[in-house]
Amino acid sequence: MKKRLTKIAAVTMAVGMAMASLAGCGSSDAAASDTTKTVQAAAGNSAETADIQEQQAETRIPKYIFLFIGDGMSYPQIQSAAYYMGTTGSSGGVETDELSFMDFPVAGSAQTFDSTSFCPDSASTATSIATGNKTYSGVINMDTSLTVPYETMAEKLKEQMGYKIGILSTVNLNHATPAAFYAHQDSRNNYYEIGRELIDSGFDYFAGGALLKDTGADKDEISIYDLAEEAGYKVIKTEAEAQALTGEDGKAIIIAEQLADADSMNYQVDVKDDQMVLADYVEKGIEVLSNDNGFFMMVEGGKIDWACHANDAGSSIGDVTALDAAVEKALDFYTEHPDETLILVTGDHETGGLTIGFAGTNYDTYMTNLSNQKISYARFDEEYVAKYKEEKTDFDTVLGDVKELFGLMKADDPDASEDSALLLTDYELQRLETAYNRTLEVGAAKQDEMSQEEYVLYGTYEPFSVTITHILNNKSGIAFTSYSHTGLPVPVFAQGAGSELFEGYYDNTDIYNKIASLTGIE
Structure with missing residues (x-):
C-alpha cells in the first residue's frame, strides 16, 4: 500500500497522458511526449491550467x-x-x-x-x-x-x-x-x-x-x-x-x-x-x-x-450474453x-463481417427465429454430422434433425403451418441437399483445396453445418461477409x-x- 501512495503524485501528472492519447496511435512514450507539450502549452493560461488540475484531482485511481x-x-x-x-x-x-x-x-x-x-x-x-x-x-x-x-x-x-x-x-x-x-x-x-x-x-x-x-x-x-x-x-x-x-x-x-x-x-x-x-x-x-x-x-x-468464424450467429449471441453475465459479477463487486x-x-x-440486415429480408428482421437453434455448429458436427458421414444417412432423415435442432422444415412438414418463417424454400432446400452431399463426399476442406465458389459457400467448415446456419441467419435478417477478421473498430465501455x-x-x-x-x- 505504501508503494501505491508514493506514486499518486506522479499519477496525477500522468493522467494527462490519456487525454493526449485520444488523438494518437503511438506507444506510451509518444503519449508521454504529447502530454509534456500539452502541459507546457496549458501552463501559459491559468484558467486552462486550473481546469486540468481540477480534472486530475477528480480522477480516481483504480485498485x-x-x-x-x-x-x-x-x-x-x-x-x-x-x-x-x-x-x-x-x-x-x-x-x-x-x-x-x-x-x-x-x-x-x-x-x-x-x-x-x-x-x-x-x-x-x-x-x-x-x-x-x-x-x-x-x-x-x-x-x-x-x-x-x-x-x-x-x-x-x-x-x-x-x-x-x-x-x-x-x-x-x-x-x-x-x-x-x-x-x-x-x-x-x-x-x-x-x-x-x-x-x-x-x-x-x-x-x-x-x-x-x-x-x-x-x-x-x-x-x-x-x-x-x-x-x-x-x-x-x-x-x-x-x-x-x-x-x-x-x-x-x-x-x-x-x-x-x-x-x-x-x-x-x-x-x-x-x-x-x-x-x-x-x-x-x-x-x-x-x-x-x-x-x-x-x-x-x-x-x-470462433462462432463468427463459422458464421454461427446463434452461438455468437449466446456467448456474448455469457460474457455479459460475467460482467455482472464484476458489477456486483463494483x-x-x-x-x-x-x-x-x-x-x-x-x-466474420457480421451485419444486421440481409438482402432476402429487405428492411425486416426476424431475430426470434434464432431461438430455434438448440446446438452450436461445433456440437452438431461432433454429435450428428460425424455419424451421418459414418452411416451415410439419407437426406430426408437428416432433415428431421435439422427441424429439431434448428427449426428449419420442409413446406410439406406436418408442423409447417405453425411457423411459416422457418419454411425452407425450394432454393434453400436445394442448397442444403447440395451441401449435405458435399459433406458426405468431401467434408471440410482447406481453402487451397476448393474453388472460389466453394470457399464462399462453405469456408473451411463442414458444408452441411455452415449452410444450415447461413440459412437460419438469413431468415433472421442476419448475414456475414467473411470467415475471417475484419477492420471494424471495437467499442470500449467503461x-x-x-x-x-x-x-x-x-x-x-x-x-x-x-x-x-x-x-x-x-
Whole structure:
C-alpha cells in the first residue's frame, strides 16, 4: 500500500497522458511526449491550467481492474445480442434488451489495425491492448524485428504495484489473447513455450480451457501441468475442486471439467444447467484474488470469435450474453468498492463481417427465429454430422434433425403451418441437399483445396453445418461477409474509477496507455 501512495503524485501528472492519447496511435512514450507539450502549452493560461488540475484531482485511481475482452466482438455482435434478447422476450413489436455494459456511463471506440493488416489477428491486437505497441499478426508481445519483447500491463501491475493477477478465457489458456498478458513469442503457435511462460509469470489465478500441446509439439516434453505443480500451482480439473478453492490455497490453474471443441469451454448454447460457466469463474476469481493491495483480472469471451468464424450467429449471441453475465459479477463487486474499481469491456477485433440486415429480408428482421437453434455448429458436427458421414444417412432423415435442432422444415412438414418463417424454400432446400452431399463426399476442406465458389459457400467448415446456419441467419435478417477478421473498430465501455478517460475515438494501444496513466505503471 505504501508503494501505491508514493506514486499518486506522479499519477496525477500522468493522467494527462490519456487525454493526449485520444488523438494518437503511438506507444506510451509518444503519449508521454504529447502530454509534456500539452502541459507546457496549458501552463501559459491559468484558467486552462486550473481546469486540468481540477480534472486530475477528480480522477480516481483504480485498485481493482477488470478488463473484459470479447474476442471477435464489435458493434454487430453486441447489437445482435441485444436485439435478440429484446425480441425473444417481447410480446410484439421492436424491442431491445440492453446488455449490462451498454448502460456504462462512458463509451469510446478503438481502432484495431496492426503492423500487418487492417484486418488484424488476436495475437497482435491483444499485444496492442496489453502493452501499447503494434506488431505483426501472429506475434505475441514482440516487436516487428521479433527480437525485442514487450512487458505487459499485467506483468507491470504485479511487479511494480503488487497486484494479484487473474487470467480467464473460454478458450485455451495458452491461446493468443490470454497469452498476450504473460507471454512473449514470435509465433502464437508456440503453445508449449507459451505454457512455460504461463508458469513463469507467477500470476495468481488462471481459469478456462485446457492448455494446447501441454507436452510439446512432438508430445515428448514434460507436461506443463506437472511443471505448474512443481512451481507451486494448484492444478484443478474438476468443478468440485474449483468450487472449493479459496484465496488461502495460493496460485491456481483451473481447467474446466466439461471441455468441448479443441479442449475449450462449451458454447453457451451447449451448456448444461449445472455446469460452471465464465461468470462462475469470474466470481471465484474475485474470491481468490481479493486483497487490500489490489488485483487485475482479464476475462476473455473467446468463443464469440470462433462462432463468427463459422458464421454461427446463434452461438455468437449466446456467448456474448455469457460474457455479459460475467460482467455482472464484476458489477456486483463494483457496488461494494465503487471508488476503487474500474471495469472495461471491449473487443480485440471484429470477426466474420457480421451485419444486421440481409438482402432476402429487405428492411425486416426476424431475430426470434434464432431461438430455434438448440446446438452450436461445433456440437452438431461432433454429435450428428460425424455419424451421418459414418452411416451415410439419407437426406430426408437428416432433415428431421435439422427441424429439431434448428427449426428449419420442409413446406410439406406436418408442423409447417405453425411457423411459416422457418419454411425452407425450394432454393434453400436445394442448397442444403447440395451441401449435405458435399459433406458426405468431401467434408471440410482447406481453402487451397476448393474453388472460389466453394470457399464462399462453405469456408473451411463442414458444408452441411455452415449452410444450415447461413440459412437460419438469413431468415433472421442476419448475414456475414467473411470467415475471417475484419477492420471494424471495437467499442470500449467503461465504468468506475478513471472511466472518464476512455471516452472518445482512439487507437487500441491507448487502452494500455490509459490504464498505465491511471495506475502509474512505468
